Amino acid sequence: MNHEQTSPPPGSTPQAGDPLGTHRVLSPPGAMPQPAERLDADIDREFSTEIVVDVETLNIDAASFRQMEEASGGDLDGVVRLIQETVSRRGKQHNPVTGSGGMLLGTIRSVGALARSRGFSVGDRIATLASLSLTPLALKRIKAVRAASAQVDVEGTAILFLSAPLARMPSDMPERLALALLDVAGxxxxxxxxxxxxxxxxxxxxxxxxxxxxxxxxxxxxxxxxxxxxxxxxxxxxxxxxxxxxxxxxxxxxxxxxxxxxxxxxxxxxxxxxxxxxxxxxxxxxxxxxxxxxxxxxxxxxxxxxxxxxxxxxxxxxxxxxxxxxxxxxxxxxxxxxxxxxxxxxxxxxxxxxxxxx
CATH class of the missing domain: 3.40.50.720 (NAD(P)-binding Rossmann-like Domain)
Incomplete structure (x- = not known):
C-alpha cells in the first residue's frame, strides 16, 4: 500500500485530518503517531485540525539526552548529529534507543479552522505538552546545545494535532525556566x-x-x-x-x-x-x-x-x-x-x- 499523501489542489479547502494525527503517519500503515517509525512533517500540506509552530528550542527528554551524550562520548557535536539524523529519518525527535522525545518552545505560525476553538492565535508563544516522539518536526539547523538543561536551540517547524496539549508561556518567569518546568509538569x-x-x-x-x-x-x-x-x-x-x-x-x-x-x-x-x-x-x-x-x-x-x-x-x-x-x-x-x-x-x-x- 502506498502511504504517501498528496496536498489538496491549490485554492481548495484543506482536509480536516484525524484529530489524533494518524493522517501524518507514513510508516507503518495503521500506526498511531507515537509508535510510528516515520511521520510526515511537511507544513505545505495543510489540515484544518492542525496548529503549525515555528520552533526555537527543543527540550530533550533527560534519558534521551543522556543516552545521546554517552553515545557521542560527551561530544555535543555528536549529539547534534544524532538529533539531525533522527529528525531527518523519522520526521520527529523520537530517540530510537530510549523511545522518548521531549517537548518544544516556539511561536504559532498558523491555526487550522477546526483548531481555532482551542483559543490559540498566530504569534502566541507556546510550549508543547505532548512528546516530541509523536510531533512532526522538520529542522533547518541546530544553533546551540546546552547540556546542563538538555535544551537545544533550533530553527525549524512542528505540527501539533488537535489532541495534543500545549500551553502559553508564562510572562512572570524566564522562558528557559518555564520550558524546563513544563517538560516535567506531570x-x-x-x-x-x-x-x-x-x-x-x-x-x-x-x-x-x-x-x-x-x-x-x-x-x-x-x-x-x-x-x-x-x-x-x-x-x-x-x-x-x-x-x-x-x-x-x-x-x-x-x-x-x-x-x-x-x-x-x-x-x-x-x-x-x-x-x-x-x-x-x-x-x-x-x-x-x-x-x-x-x-x-x-x-x-x-x-x-x-x-x-x-x-x-x-x-x-x-x-x-x-x-x-x-x-x-x-x-x-x-x-x-x-x-x-x-x-x-x-x-x-x-x-x-x-x-x-x-
Missing part, C-alpha cells in the same frame, strides 16, 4: 494524587528537575506527621536538596544499588519502607531499588522514561512484593498551571531551578 500533580497526610515518601533522584518538584509536592501533601526522604547520587545536588529544607532526610545513594536504597530508607521508616516511592532517575537499572524500599501494599511511581516496565513488573513478582505500580503519565488535567504555581510559591526552589535551567 510529575507534581501525580504526587498530589498519590501522597496523603502522614505518609512516608521516598524520592529517588530527588535532586534533579522532576525529583525536586516531586519532593516539594510531597512536602505539601504529607504534612507535619509525614516524612519526605530524598535519595540522590550527586553530592552537590544532595547539598542543594538539604539547603531547600523540603526533605526530612537526604542520603547520597546510587539508585542503581537496590540494597543501598533499601538500607537508606528502612531505618527512616521504622523498618517498614516508604508508603510511596517515586523514581525520577534518568538511567535504567533502578526498577527494583524503588520496589525494595517500599512497604507491603505501598505504591511505586516511575516517572522517568528510562524505566523498563518489564523489569518493574517481573522484579516485583520475583521478590514477592505486593505493591501498586504506576506508570509515569506525563499528562494530568491542569498539570502546567499546577507545576508553575508550585514553583511560584516556593522562592528558594524557584531560585535553584532558575540558576540551573533559566
Amino acid at each position: 510529575a507534581a500533580p501525580q504526587v498530589a494524587r498519590l501522597a496523603g497526610p502522614g505518609d512516608a515518601v521516598a524520592v529517588l533522584g530527588a535532586g534533579g528537575k522532576s525529583g525536586l518538584l516531586c519532593a516539594a509536592e510531597a512536602r505539601r501533601r504529607v504534612g507535619p506527621e509525614g516524612r519526605v526522604i530524598g535519595l540522590e547520587s550527586s553530592a552537590a545536588f544532595a547539598d542543594d536538596l538539604r539547603a531547600l529544607g523540603i526533605c526530612d532526610a537526604v542520603a547520597v545513594v546510587d539508585a542503581r544499588d537496590p540494597l543501598a536504597v533499601r538500607d537508606a530508607i528502612l531505618p527512616l521508616t521504622g523498618g517498614a519502607g516508604a508508603d510511596l516511592t517515586l523514581s525520577c532517575v534518568n538511567v535504567g537499572g533502578v526498577e527494583l531499588s524503588a520496589i525494595v524500599g517500599t512497604r507491603d501494599r505501598g505504591k511505586v511511581y516511575y516517572f522517568a522514561m528510562s524505566t523498563s516496565f518489564t523489569a518493574t513488573a517481573l522484579g516485583a513478582e520475583g521478590i514477592g512484593r505486593d505493591v501498586d505500580l504506576f506508570i509515569g503519565n506525563g499528562y494530568a488535567h491542569g498539570h502546567a498551571d499546577h507545576t508553575l504555581d508550585l514553583v511560584r510559591g516556593l522562592p528558594a526552589l524557584r531560585e535553584l531551578l532558575a540558576a540551573r535551567y533559566g
Whole structure:
C-alpha cells in the first residue's frame, strides 16, 4: 500500500485530518503517531485540525539526552548529529534507543479552522505538552546545545494535532525556566494524587528537575506527621536538596544499588519502607531499588522514561512484593498551571531551578 499523501489542489479547502494525527503517519500503515517509525512533517500540506509552530528550542527528554551524550562520548557535536539524523529519518525527535522525545518552545505560525476553538492565535508563544516522539518536526539547523538543561536551540517547524496539549508561556518567569518546568509538569500533580497526610515518601533522584518538584509536592501533601526522604547520587545536588529544607532526610545513594536504597530508607521508616516511592532517575537499572524500599501494599511511581516496565513488573513478582505500580503519565488535567504555581510559591526552589535551567 502506498502511504504517501498528496496536498489538496491549490485554492481548495484543506482536509480536516484525524484529530489524533494518524493522517501524518507514513510508516507503518495503521500506526498511531507515537509508535510510528516515520511521520510526515511537511507544513505545505495543510489540515484544518492542525496548529503549525515555528520552533526555537527543543527540550530533550533527560534519558534521551543522556543516552545521546554517552553515545557521542560527551561530544555535543555528536549529539547534534544524532538529533539531525533522527529528525531527518523519522520526521520527529523520537530517540530510537530510549523511545522518548521531549517537548518544544516556539511561536504559532498558523491555526487550522477546526483548531481555532482551542483559543490559540498566530504569534502566541507556546510550549508543547505532548512528546516530541509523536510531533512532526522538520529542522533547518541546530544553533546551540546546552547540556546542563538538555535544551537545544533550533530553527525549524512542528505540527501539533488537535489532541495534543500545549500551553502559553508564562510572562512572570524566564522562558528557559518555564520550558524546563513544563517538560516535567506531570510529575507534581501525580504526587498530589498519590501522597496523603502522614505518609512516608521516598524520592529517588530527588535532586534533579522532576525529583525536586516531586519532593516539594510531597512536602505539601504529607504534612507535619509525614516524612519526605530524598535519595540522590550527586553530592552537590544532595547539598542543594538539604539547603531547600523540603526533605526530612537526604542520603547520597546510587539508585542503581537496590540494597543501598533499601538500607537508606528502612531505618527512616521504622523498618517498614516508604508508603510511596517515586523514581525520577534518568538511567535504567533502578526498577527494583524503588520496589525494595517500599512497604507491603505501598505504591511505586516511575516517572522517568528510562524505566523498563518489564523489569518493574517481573522484579516485583520475583521478590514477592505486593505493591501498586504506576506508570509515569506525563499528562494530568491542569498539570502546567499546577507545576508553575508550585514553583511560584516556593522562592528558594524557584531560585535553584532558575540558576540551573533559566
